[in-house]
Amino acid sequence: MSRIVDGSAHTSAPVLAAYRYCETVTGQQARNFAYGIRLLPQEKRQAMSALYAFSRRVDDIGDGDLDPATKRVRLEETRAVLGRVRDGEVSEDDTDPVAVALADASRRFPIPLGGLDELIDGVQMDLRGETYESWDDLKVYCRCVAGGIGRLSLGVFGTVPGARDAEHASSYADTLGLALQLTNILRDVREDAGNGRTYLPAEDLAKFGCSAGFSQPVPPAGADFAGLVHHEVRRARALFAEGYRLLPMLDRRSGACVAAMAGIYRRLLERIAADPEAVLRGRVSLPGREKAYVALRGLAGLDTRHAARGRA
Structure with a gap:
């Protein structure tokens, strides 16, 4: 071709x-x-x-x-x-x-096309109506629908010659995909409930009194919904921190691409953390000007340098 x-x-x-x-x-x-x-x-x-x-x-x-x-x-x-x-x-x-x-x-x-097979597997999990008892269970799903995409993308980006810790690049790409997917799950919690889907781990829902679900624009009666969201936000932040270790391994423009995409989701996560119940009222998103700012920040290499210093 x-x-x-x-x-x-x-x-x-x-x-x-x-x-x-x-x-x-x-x-x-x-x-x-x-x-x-x-x-x-x-x-x-x-x-x-x-x-x-x-x-x-x-x-x-x-x-x-x-x-x-x-x-x-x-x-x-x-x-x-x-x-x-x-x-x-x-x-x-x-x-x-x-x-x-x-x-x-x-x-x-060198694109690992098996990642697309995993995506299909993940959608089949949705069709089976699978639910997830623990974070370890949910990670399997997240790796199918998002971690695999991270590894596919790394096949396009490649790593720079001599990059430190490059043997772990695929793992970091996978972890960054998990961070993005967990952010998606938090953002879409009410929309997913309306479609009969529950992704957040059942043990987390029970811990915070949210097992009744999220079909209404207010939390379930007696639930600590904010506590649940902040619990998942902390998990996502840790995933972002680990996944950002990938950035210094990429060339400037590939690193800017990843920093832009991840940065948009990270800002979305912080917006959710600031107002947890917003995800029950409607779709939380960033304005276009803020997305453009994050993209320019990535192109300038700011997030890549932060990741290299371990402050992502």
């Missing part, structure tokens, strides 16, 4: 069109993700868009209005597409632009 001439990659028109499709999907639907990947050079930005577009397809199946049996069929069809990508069976003339882009990206970069 791409050929190397004089040390640079020359991409065919069909593959470029496939990447443009994925970048359009990313720009229209990615929200926080898009702020980070704008900071990447073209080839990495294209590859990340291909990963996002495939991941979005999986998520849309899980969140769509189809009946569970049809969703399971669609997920297995999507897994079959991933198998074709992995086996080198997708040509540039394939009618699926996401498959074309992902196949090209996986040739350019």
Whole structure:
């Protein structure tokens, strides 16, 4: 699909069109993700868009209005597409632009495509209506739907030569994914309850008197909802602190991308911590100007330097 001439990659028109499709999907639907990947050079930005577009397809199946049996069929069809990508069976003339882009990206970069299998596994866990007794149980789910994405992204970013502690880069990427996912779970606690889903560990809900759930814009009667949120916030902060150790291992623009995406979620987490009940009243988010500020801060390397000094 791409050929190397004089040390640079020359991409065919069909593959470029496939990447443009994925970048359009990313720009229209990615929200926080898009702020980070704008900071990447073209080839990495294209590859990340291909990963996002495939991941979005999986998520849309899980969140769509189809009946569970049809969703399971669609997920297995999507897994079959991933198998074709992995086996080198997708040509540039394939009618699926996401498959074309992902196949090209996986040739350019050492992307561990098994992370996308894990994402499909995670959505299947949602279809089974799984709940989680403990944080250790919830971590399994978070690693499927977010930790794997962190490891996939690291395949695109790579680490700088001679980076200290680089053998742990994959673990840090995974942990940062967990931090982002736990933040998502806190932000979406009422929306998920409305869809019949409960992600927070049952033992945490019981500890803070929140086992009745979150179907109303106020906490359950007698619940220490703020205590529950602050408990999970402390857990997420610790995950961010460990995951931020990845930043000094990345080149400047890849580090800026990760710092931007993680920084947006970290600020979202602190906004939730400041007003825990806000997540029951509506969707907590950051204004666009604040997201742009975080992206510029990442590009300036501020968060990378903080991580290097252990103050993330």
